[in-house]
Amino acid sequence: MSDPEAQAESIAADGERLGARLREGDLSVAPRVLNLVEGDGERDREQTAALLRAVAPAALGGEARAHVVGVTGPPGSGKSSLLSELAAAWRARERSVAVLAVDPSSRRSGGALLGDRARIAHDPRDQGVFIRSTAAGERLGGLAPATRAGSAALAAAFDVVVIETVGVGQSETEVADVADSVVVVVQPGSGDVLQFLKAGIMEIPDVLVVTKADLGSVAQRALRDLEAALGALGASEVPVLAVSSIAPAMGIDELIEAIDHHRERSDVAARRLTARRRHALADFVWEHGAAGLRELGGRRAAERVLAAQDPGLDVPALAQALSAAATGARDGEVRS
Ligand SMILES: Nc1nc2c(ncn2[C@@H]2O[C@H](COP(=O)(O)OP(=O)(O)OP(=O)(O)O)[C@@H](O)[C@H]2O)c(=O)[nH]1
Ligand SMILES: [Mg+2]
Missing domain, CATH: 3.40.50.300 (P-loop containing nucleotide triphosphate hydrolases)
Structure with missing residues (x-):
């Protein structure tokens, strides 16, 4: 395959397929899931993102069962x-x-x-x-x-x-x-x-x-x-x-x-939502540093961006939303 977009789609499809198997309750894919999330190549990262999207509450129709x-x-x-x-x-x-x-x-x-x-x-x-x-x-x-x-x-x-x-x-x-x-x-x-x-x-x-x-x-x-x-x-x-x-x-x-x-007696959904947002922010800061956070307008602004997203989104998707908001803020500054 030479078309890079088609190639990216086929990589994501592998992660999606694993996610679909998990959604169906297929426990036999657990070793493959762990091999994938432990991989450190670019390809593994993309497949992991697709996998997490496929098992996010938004895809499951609610919080994961476990x-x-x-x-x-x-x-x-x-x-x-x-x-x-x-x-x-x-x-x-x-x-x-x-x-x-x-x-x-x-x-x-x-x-x-x-x-x-x-x-x-x-x-x-x-x-x-x-x-x-x-x-x-x-x-x-x-x-x-x-x-x-x-x-x-x-x-x-x-x-x-x-x-x-x-x-x-x-x-x-x-x-x-x-x-x-x-x-x-x-x-x-x-x-x-x-x-x-x-x-x-x-x-x-x-x-x-x-x-x-x-x-x-x-x-x-x-x-x-x-x-x-x-x-x-x-x-x-x-x-x-x-x-x-x-x-x-x-x-x-x-x-x-x-x-x-x-x-x-605990509010599992609320606890998980808070954790997903915190992880997304931590991942964003890990990738873009303090400068990235400043571009976004600081921690409070980042939290507002996160709060505006679909609560069923997975961590990579939330981190992506922060990146997009930072890019938007940067472009806005350049234009004005
Ligand atoms: N007497 C007794 N010994 C125990 C019990 N549970 C564990 N042990 C012993 O305590 C030691 C440590 O047990 P592990 O279960 O490996 O402890 P762990 O916390 O997983 O250890 P790490 O993973 O190395 O941190 C072993 O020698 C066990 O046999 C128990 O209920 N009674
Ligand atoms: Mg142990």
């Missing part, structure tokens, strides 16, 4: 073990599950995925479970664009999309940016989450989980300390649960209930 759950906590706190249990429990409820584990080590090692952080037990023949480790993003204070795009796409087809991130302090803020519900995981006897909570350094999670409850009194104490800290912060409505992920697992059903309950 409950997007962020699971975050210090290294070794038991996130992956817990997710093995959660995934099995969700499957037992006939919910399909995708887990996107963010691998922070690959940031340092320049993209080579070190030992798979998603050590999550599951039946590899079960198409209702999809698990993938993705490299952490280069951008300060943000998840990899691939994780954002991957979760937005998979949310159109899976019932539950989990984003697992490591850390305490910044990581739950990052994950709160893409998740409907944020679960912070704490292991008994480690004071970091407690101290961060008390000091107001970390945002209050939607659900707090003390892992390794089989360790006994040390876990019970962690539970009480966290409850006291939340009470002091005026957040005693936040559930604090103890779980054990080694046989016999404990507290998993209660945790699923707490996560479901959080979703039921």
